[in-house]
Amino acid sequence: MSTLFSSAGQLLAAQGLDLGRTDWLLLTQERIDLFAEATGDHQWIHVDPVRAASGPFGACIAHGYLTLALANLFMPQLMQFANLAMGVNYGSDRLRFPAAVKVGSRVRGHGQIVGVEVMGSALQVVVRISVEIEGSERPGCVVDTISRYTFNPIEQ
Incomplete structure (x- = not known):
């Protein structure tokens, strides 16, 4: 369910808010x-299932x-978002790939708003996204995404 x-x-007011989790996605x-x-x-660990089967991960893995x-x-x-004039991707921080994501894995996103800051007429929002792997204690990716959002003025 989206917020x-x-x-x-x-x-x-949403700083620190846990946004929950997405549905599972099969990584094919x-x-x-x-x-x-x-x-x-086209490195073989990603695209050659026969060779990857005898490689370090036992199967093809997704690119980081x-x-x-x-x-x-x-x-x-x-x-x-409703009433949004514009939203732009500003970048990311703290990118890590703690675990390889094997082909056939199911993954989902878990989000948390870790920072909200006024930047002129926009808000800069940092959302930490963890790409969780079903059955794994470690995520495939953790990244702090940075976006800037400008809302339309609220009409009286």
């Missing part, structure tokens, strides 16, 4: 192959940056 924010005041070889095609990273990119997929499942 809806309709004003700057609501978002400012097709998704990994498409990412390899898009980025040119594919796992990171899932944060963008999960964010709107965690947060929705």
Whole structure:
């Protein structure tokens, strides 16, 4: 269930809010192959199931940056906006890949608002996204995403 924010005041008051978890997503070889095609990273641990079966992980694994990119997929499942003039991705901090994500794994996003700061007419919001792997104690990715949101003025 996504949390809806309709004003700057609501978002400012949400610092520390646990946004919950998304639905599970099956990480398929097709998704990994498409990412390899898009980025040119065709390393065998990602795209050669036969060779990867005897490799260090026992199967193909997702690219770290594919796992990171899932944060963008999960964010709107965690947060929705009404009355928004504009939202932009400003970057990220504290990126880590604690565990490899094997093909066939199910992953989901867990979000927490760790910071909200006024930046002129916008709010800069830091949301920590953990890409959880079903059955694993360690996540595949943890990243502090940074976004800037500008709300429309509230009409009286």
